[in-house]
Amino acid sequence: MLVGMSGDSHWSITVQLDTDRASLQFDVACRIKTEPPEFTGLHSGGWGMGSCYRSMICPTDCTNHELRFVMDQVKLGIVTADQADVPAATIVADENMLYFSAESQPGSLPRTIRWQYRLTDIAGEPALK
Secondary structure (H helix, E strand, O other): OEEEEEOOEEEEEEEEEEOOOOEEEEEEEEEEOOOOOEEOOOOOOEEOOEEEEEOOOOOOEEOOOEEEEEEOOEEEEEEEOOEOOEOOOEEEEOOOEEEEEOOOOOOOOOEEEEEEEEEEEOOOOOOOO
8 A cells, every 4th residue: 555645635556466456446535725736737627636657668459448459579558447336437548648537526525536457467358339
């Protein structure tokens, strides 16, 4: 578990190994005291809460909730989780950036916003439809 603070917001992230699914599950939470600004970077006009990563390779397939990478013999997939208590994040990707945008989760302040995603070995799986 990782924890930290940025401005008035407190962050936490857990990473859990799932050997049955050959995957890593990421669970991110942020306790906010004020509404986040609109995000104007990778996907202009989106809600300003999420995770952003620089990518060394461009995804081969991408939907709003799943993407795939192929690098030599390694094939990886990223899927956003959708559990009853945690809305699915939206994935936006370009040639060198990945952004997991948390869904707007209205409520009184302060409140906690959560999003999840899973990194999985997808060797042998068919392409996305």
